[in-house]
Amino acid sequence: MQSSLILRRALARRAYSSAAPSAGQESWLANRNAIKDHAKESADLWRKISFYVAFPAIIVTAAWVQKVEAEHAAHKAHESHDAAEAPEYAYLNKRGKPFPWGNNSLFYNSKIQKDMEA
Template sequence: MLQGIRRITAIRNNSAISKLGPEYKQFYLRAPDINKAKAFLKHSKQVEEHSDKTASLWLKISLFVAIPSIILCGINTYKVEMKHAEHREHLSHIKDEDWPKNREYQNIRSKKFFWGDGDKTLFWNDAINRNPKN
């Protein structure tokens, strides 16, 4: 089987080499250099070991730094948003008369929206948004 592969490889190389100029044939017709092959394998093994160490480092960084940081930020954000929700709940009890007046550049409607009462945007939230009539 090995001889068959060598024969096919030789046929392929000969057909490719015959199309090349004489200056390239010297590179293809040389015997393999065992020392260079060993050096290549050694270098390739070192690269593989280094990449394993690097991948392990980034896995540890992800597991022990990134994920806990995301969880802590999520907890902090939850607490801040709960305080904000309490504040918004307090603002919902203020009457429209006590609410700050609209300026001429706020809530401009050149034509009515085709949903609802025509005054509220698609993202309108009655608990948060207000449009007091002056």
């Protein structure tokens, strides 16, 4: 009889089961869900800003820079026949020791820069 009473009490306790959420837990869950909803809305807002503002602005800026650089290149080509050779100054283009890639700059452009190897 004693053992059946202990067994009934143990079953009535619902060991290892979760209790019904209290008022504090419900408010915490509501706050957590509100934070998730806010994060979702904020992410959606910044996604729209990126797609509808930032990317078009980058494309427009790239087109404008391309136009300006094309005008500049045309102007340089037009003026190139009048350009005199730059004077050699002893204090310019001094190299204490050679660079691993040679005496020219790392991004050497033969159309614009003077060849230091020659």
